[in-house]
Amino acid sequence: MPANIVVGSQWGDEGKGKIIDILASRAEVVVRSQGGNNAGHTVVNNGEVYKLHLIPSGILYPDTLCLIGAGVVLDPKDFISELDSLETRGISTKNLKIDPRAQIVMPWHIQLDGLSEKFRGNSDIGTTKRGIGPAYMDKYERCGIRMYDLCHPDVLAEKIKATGNLKNKIITAVYGGEAYDLDAVTAEYIEYGKRLASYMDDVSVLTYEADKAGKTIMFEGAQATLLDIDFGTYPYVTSSHPLSAGVCVGTGVGPRMITNIIGVAKAYTTRVGKGPFPTELDDEIGDKIRNVGGEFGTTTGRPRRTGWFDAVIVRHSVRVNGLDGLAINKLDTLCGLGTLKICVGYKMPDGSITKNFPPTLEELSGCEPIYEEAEGFTEDITGCRTFEELPASCQKYIKRLEELCECKIAMIGVGPDRSQIIER
Secondary structure, three states, X not given: OOEEEEEEOOOOOOOHHHHHHHHHOOOOEEEEOOEOOOOOEXXXXXXXXXXXXXXXXXXXXOOOEEEEXXXXXXXXXXXXXXHXXXXXXXXOOOOEEEOOOOEEOOHHHHHHHHHHHHHHHHHOOOOOOOOHHHHHHHHHHOOOOEHHHHOOHHHHHHXXXXXXXXXHHHHHHHOOOOOOOHHHHHHHHHHHHHHHHHHEOOHHHHHXXXXXXXXXXXXXXXXXXXXXXOOOOOOOOOOOOOOHHHHHHHHOOOHHHOOEEEEEEEOOEEEXXXXXXXXXXXXXXXXXXXXXXXXXXXXXXXXXXEEOEEHHXXXXXXXXXXXXXXXXXXXXXXXXXXXXXEEEEEEOOOOOEEOOOOXXXXXXXXXXXXXXXXXXXXXXXXXXOOHHHOOHHHHHHHHHHHHHHOOOEEEEEOOOOOOOEXXX
């Protein structure tokens, strides 16, 4: 049976939530593989808006098994708040399971995230200050606290004491911050463990058994290709692997399980935070795209930077993820903009031309986009449900993106609701 991966093909915020929701409605198992509550999926279902941060989108379907893998870093306080919010709205979470290996975001991670960003000054990365990076740092320094520890008070107290003493010294001596009462932290997190104990199970085993049973599985991650710690615009990246390969590591399954990899992109480009953005529109058109497209962060509310579609970026995503198909969202946002532009290559600082995404920030910073113009459209396309119903200019635009990105466009979003989708 199908095992689908959905990945972001730009800098995130591509509308993965909508595509994930559509596929989740057809899946029996939905797995979140990496990231934390520094990102979110907005899902519009039957007119209801759900903003999900840690909980997989399949939670909206009562018979779907929802799994959070070992590659996720989980803030238990925020997670419990999300649980309560869903249950208040009548959404059951009984089919939700969390891998006991998943790392926990501790309060000092959040404080250190903010303090380090402040210390960097104008060279800050632009994090959401949710503690995600510091939590992953502790994971790889092998001093992190995991879901398992929450349910074993003696182990938890020992680890909080060992790691907390070190973090308090860094917070106070290096940054001049305020130390934590470690006994109070321990008591607080023991209570979280009591609430979350029933959700814990081996996600690697559950996923493997579901695959053996022939169930349809969908894997979802947070962030996107250009925020990958290795293949993104380092250092303006996240602290994990949003690539398709990161799903296998974060879930604990082999790559042979995967049958289909879908990349999600917008019909234009957006970015949150700092870093180079070759096609950025710092003008009236950029403002119109932002306002019409509702380009404000799900988690932070920050306005997103906007720009023309960059085929160099998406072709890079096709390659590093091994994409089988693309879903292009928000085509309707381009209505009424006049002539559209597509970036087909970059002029490098030395004057040479490239169609490949530069491997370093320094090279990318000096690139100039090479544009190709495309005919715009003024028709309302939000009611279109087949490719043939789209205006000729829209069809031509989509076909040209396919050629430039070297990947079939299988889905086209023409509005925010899950029903506003064209499947080819």
